[in-house]
Amino acid sequence: MREENSIGLDELVALSREFGGANWVLGGGGNTSWKTKDTLWVKASGTTLAAAAPSSFVPLSRAAVEALFDSSTPPDADAREALVKEHMAGAVLPGYGGRPSVEAPLHHSIEAPFVVHTHPAGVNGLTCSRDGEEVCRRLFPDALWAPYTDPGYTLCRRLRDLIDAWRSDHGAPPHTLFLQNHGLFVAGATPTEVRERHARIDEALRKAYAAESVSLALPDAPAPSAADQECVREAFREAAGCASPFVCAAGPCAVARGPLTPDHIVYAGSHALHAPRPLPTADDFRSFRAMNGLWPRVVSSARGVFGVDASPAASRLALALALNGALVVRLSAAFGGVRFMSEEARGFIEHWEVESYRQSVSQASG
Helix, strand or coil: HHHCCCCCCCCCCHHHHCCCCCCCCCCCCCEEECCCEEEEEEECCCCCCCCCCCCHEEEEEHHHHHHHHHCCCCHHHHHHHHHHHHEEEEEEECCCCCCCCCCCHHHHHHHHHHHEEEECHHHHHHHCCCHHHHHHHHHCCCCEEECCCCCCHHHHHHHHHHHHHHHHCCCCCCCCEECCCCEEEEEEEHHHHHHHHHHHHCCCCCCHHHHHHCCCCCCCCCCCCCHHHHHHHHHHHHHHHHCCCCCEEEECCCCCCCCHHHHHHHHHHCEECCCCCCCCCCHHHHHHHHHHHHCCCCCEEEEEEEEEEEEHHHHHHHHHHHHHHHHHHHHHHHHHHHHCCHHHHHHHCCHHHHHHHHHHHHHCCC
């Protein structure tokens, strides 16, 4: 590796770790990149920003990535994404492994060398709100707002068009992108520039929440007892026939009643079981399964919020995303209230192979 590439990659690793904390992303969510004229270094799918290392990034030929936008893609979503996945694998430089982030073509389309994509609750309080677009234009006039679009090539293509239109209208490309029911992209010529832009966004949102008297934290509440957690575990075991489900818990809060972002669906499911009694019974689990076609990963009751899954890592992630979602709903009150994802968008994520891969890798490493 040439010395200048080593320096740029080291800066990318440091930037990734900085924005890999729970305030910015959870699980394997988010991605980062650094690009030169010819090469795009992008986070490998399923790896985490918090544990980023040089080996976490996959180098792609930018010419090969660009060729993707000039090719014709099938109208069928599964066939299209399969073709794009094959194309992106072919863009990886010889001698390197790993599966590039599905959003690599979008990172390529953003002009600045350093790009950070995260899903902070403070930002998603805006992007998951009814008045998000209007408020974004007022608070961040130099930022691009993107309506919700299915992740993958469809999103990359849509953002490419929006970026081109922005450049045409403003004479320069956007450096900040707010994605409805998704998250935030921030780009810069240097890591310092990226950090400074994040700081300005954070400050503006904090002032906006304060002006509406909306707290930036969930209320403190005592966590359920070990006995309560065992009751939930036993009810799930009886209903699902699961030999050893794992349960973790936090104090009660207003868990979201619908899907907020792709990451919430991937790690916590589209819907939580809202138990009609202090603790759920096996029949509550069975009713949820009959209505939704799958078992819940999150249970919300008067006694607390529970992450329930077949592995410790999966149950922890489910709980973390449930609490994050509750905070997003709380924050959205500052901007007209919460906007959930559509049923069509929810179905796409639930059946998307790329997200299944990312979830499996992230949980295996957890």
